[in-house]
Amino acid sequence: MKKQQKLGKLVVNIVLFIICALWTIPTLGLLVSSVRTRDDILSSGWWKFLPHREWVAEREIALPEDTNLKEAITVEGFTTDDDTLQLGFEAGNGTRYQWVNRRERTVAVQGQEWVIFPKLTFANYSNVLTGKEYTYNNPDGTTKTEKGTDMSSAFLNSVAVAIPSTVIPILIAAFAAYGFAWMKFPGRKALFVIVVALLVVPLQLALIPVLKDYVNLKLNGTYLAVWLAHTGFGLPLAIYLLFNYISTIPRDIFESAFIDGASHFTIFTKLVLPLSVPALASFAIFQFMWVWNDYLVALVFIGSKPDVQVMTMRLAEMVGSRGQDWHVLTAGAFISMLLPLAVFFALQRYFVRGLMAGSVKG
Amino acid sequence: MQTLTKTKKASPLVWLGANGLRILVSIAVPVITFMVMRWGFMFLRDSEAPKLVIALVAIIWGVGGVAVLYLLMNWVVEQLPTDWTRRVQPFVFIGPAMAILTWFLLIPTVRTLYLSVMNRNSTEFVGLSNYIAAFTERAMIESFRNNLLWILVGTSACVILGLLIAILADRSSFETVAKSLIFLPMAISFVGAGVIWRFIYYYRPANLTQIGLLNAVIVGLGGEPQAWTTLIQPWNNLFLILAGVWLQTGFAMVVFSSALKGVPEDLLEAARVDGANEIQIFFGIIIPQIKGTIITVTTTIVIFFLKIFDIVIVMTGGQYGTEVIGTQFYRQFFSNRNFGYGSAIAILLLIAVIPIMIYNLRQFGEREAF
Structure with a gap:
């Protein structure tokens, strides 16, 4: 009888814990996202603030300046195209290639590494609180300027x-x-x-x-x-x-x-x-x-x-x-x-x- | 009483001479106060001072102003002969409240009723045609359907989940923390909640990394990402309702939780001794015991979902077949400038809550304190 009660309590605690977690996740997601950088928010889900393996740039290579973006592109022996390089091209041997600056034809060679401590920033807060102008770099080399919302x-x-x-x-x-x-x-x-x-x-x-x-x-x-x-x-x-x-x-x-x-x-x-x-x-x-x-x-x-x-x-x-x-x-x-x-x-x-x-x- | 008889006997002139200064002061003080208040209002409306200064002045002016008004009215009334003071003073106490209620709720109800039988700019009497339109137009019928969905699905989800969580919390080892967490969304504005849930439902084409939680889970399980809030209508409404349920369940849970604490422990103990299992106890004893609370919570949430507005506006703007009565009302009034139609919709909301009004009044009658 006593054992059964203990088991019952355990089940209650587990179910309630799951419900509470589900209830808290939406707010948590908002809070975490608000301290991530704009690039991070756009490139990965907010749950990536937990330790995880991530692509990290190891070196940069420059492609020939006359590379035609509309045709197939060859990077270190792999053939890919512009669209794939914008998102990141996985070569299959543990490396990934992605544009650093599309206009200048520079490509980052990335390898997977563990990321334990997430990159945090308060820039989003100062952005929304003041009316100042902010400039962001986009992956394709363009910049974006936005005015704060004061x-x-x-x-x-x-x-x-x-x-x-x-x-x-x-x-x-x-x-x-x-x-x-x-x-x-x-x-x-x-x-x-x-x-x-x-x-x-x-x-x-x-x-x-x-x-x-x-x-x-x-x-x-x-x-x-x-x-x-x-x-x-x-x-x-x-x-x-x-x-x-x-x-x-x-x-x-x-x-x-x-x-x-x-x-x-x-x-x-x-x-x-x-x-x-x-x-x-x-x-x-x-x-x-x-x-x-x-x-x-x-x-x-x-x-x-x-x-x-x-x-x-x-x-x-x-x-x-x-x-x-x-x-x-x-x-x-x-x-x-x-x-x-x-x-x-x-x-x-x-x-x-x-x-x-x-x-x-x- | 004594002063009153005395003054009556004296000639008016003598009385005026004795009280002239008092009357003068009684008039001058309110006038000066009024002027100071007016100056404050002008400052707030036209000043270019820094925001912080304006906010501070506003708070002091508003709160202080009301306090001063009461002090002043009371002071003036206490200058009157005691007999009159006694007669007038209750109205100093309840007068401002009744005046504001009359201006902001009582008269508007009548005026809206009047507007609802007039045409779009209130120049011509059109009878019930606004009401007929409200029940025949496609957009309105869609709103009724969506509102019904909100009320049926949303309310039952809130009540069932609220009750379930209340019972679980009651038997768990971390009741306070759990209740706070479930209750927390109550402190968040609907606009804020709209942002939170938009982010969860956020959709990107399949070739991009999903940053919305729901689509990330779906893709992780091998599915196709979906644009949840624009999805196959009317099922996208359910995703808006989910946000509403997330906000309101905390309320149901808290009220149920305190009702559960009122269920006599010996009743439960007796049933357990008789060999009833937990499910039998729940349906046989707990539910009948807290029936009154269930009715109250259900009606409160029904009214709440009946008037739902902010969540829909922020999440879809009423597009993609998610319009509800609250957003229709707003659209008719402020976008289409159709005052007659908008008023008719508002009156429909009022008619929907009349049964609850009657119930409240009856409850109040039974409880009769004076």
């Missing part, structure tokens, strides 16, 4: 959008949650029912009417516009979540505070806010992730103003314009996940709690 300004924009878009709804929702939980006023119940109903309303519904208002108010493309939109779309969940928490604070606390002559406002700022920190944090992290990773709202409300662009927009734009340039795409994508991943690992527990409560939301 992601650092998009990063700052994301920060400037995400932090107020997190704090503002929390503040407004905390006030409202307190009002609903502990104050008497006509229509209290009806208003709260509206809040609960709005939890699942798809935000697509609001985009056009709000966009029209923004155009009229000349708010489009400003930080304020995005903050307000995220506040509006995040409020129902925030109120609901904070209400659930604030309404369970024991009544005695309030009564003794009132007897001491405290006003609602004092009770709220001095008592309720400090007591609600766990709930506030849960929602804060949830909302922060949501806003940071949002694409649709940003696209609609800042779309017209490139200098206010956030990370997700810049990244999506890069996918559209340079979908094959994996060295910048991977670095850009990783930069865009840096902050949420840090927040996630630091405050995982709160995030999970926010998500659980968020499961009532649409």
Whole structure:
């Protein structure tokens, strides 16, 4: 019986380990690719960062300058052609021939060697972060110049959008949650029912009417516009979540505070806010992730103003314009996940709690 | 109460004399605050200052501004006679929230409903023809089909995998690490995930080295490389759905995991003593015990996949027969500028979530706290 249990546990561990590995590989691939050089990314898969045998140039030979690229080419007695030499021609005796510079007709003679330590670089990151120009050498002797994507300004924009878009709804929702939980006023119940109903309303519904208002108010493309939109779309969940928490604070606390002559406002700022920190944090992290990773709202409300662009927009734009340039795409994508991943690992527990409560939301 | 009766007895002029300064200050303070806020807004909109400065000012202005507004409103309200303070104060607390909800969700719903029965630039009433078009046009029918695929395949994959992983993690020796790893994609944006999966599906002609993981595996096993996301339609949708499942399973897993912890241990123990095997326990005890959670998780993921947008836009741009309702909506609104049609699609999304809204409301009614 005991042996069987041990075996069962082993099977569980192995299966789970495989699933976890499968789940992690996509992110790992991105991370590894982002620190490989452009040449490496284009010539081999990212898994080649593990120790493996690789073709390494041993010497260079120059072919006659009048070699015709359109005909068969003879290299050290082997016959091949231009296309094969671009990819690398394997001669069968453990050597491979590949162009170093096609125009000058120089060929590298390569042999297989073990590569233990991969070549790593941060050039991709500096490329996407700054707006400088970068030049790369292609295998056929041509060079390629590309301009950096200046992601650092998009990063700052994301920060400037995400932090107020997190704090503002929390503040407004905390006030409202307190009002609903502990104050008497006509229509209290009806208003709260509206809040609960709005939890699942798809935000697509609001985009056009709000966009029209923004155009009229000349708010489009400003930080304020995005903050307000995220506040509006995040409020129902925030109120609901904070209400659930604030309404369970024991009544005695309030009564003794009132007897001491405290006003609602004092009770709220001095008592309720400090007591609600766990709930506030849960929602804060949830909302922060949501806003940071949002694409649709940003696209609609800042779309017209490139200098206010956030990370997700810049990244999506890069996918559209340079979908094959994996060295910048991977670095850009990783930069865009840096902050949420840090927040996630630091405050995982709160995030999970926010998500659980968020499961009532649409 | 006392102050109120006193002021009523005194003549208006005397009252004004006594309170004039107070009223003046009550008006001046909000006006000055408003001007400072406006100056901040102008600075943010027009300034050429370095990005870092602008970002910092924006954060301080935005967060501080809201805090100041509340302080100010409360201060003004507390200047009122106590009786009025008590009556008005609740609206200081809930007013801003309700105002924003009305502006951003309540009124737009009504306006979108109105736009959906108008023509493309909202000048003429066209009845239900936008809705009829939405159900008859080929592109829309294709979107419905794809969305259905997302909802059916994606949701069941998320729920089943989430449950499986939660159970495995519960019995494994590295629960926390495993849960973090599965959950990690939740922190990644859909755009970022789109890049990750595009890279995995990346296709190169057969004579080149494959640098996309999936094609490298296929070639390694002796197969032909495929362009997965443009492949035989509609099966290419499944490869987009896989990316969605990768993102969302963590959510299902975490919620299930905490539900599993709530299943009473003695119930499981009793079943084991009675000789039930693990599979019988799973279907006979665990599933019925966490049925409520399964329903919640399923509806959440259904809504999520119903509104799916970013993944599709980044991975295929809606081409190759991968269009979904979310991307159709966006296309109608922003590319075709057909406001009527786009609004009708948005209303369809709303209609699809109404049952869940009713369910939420009923739940809330049952739980009645006040």
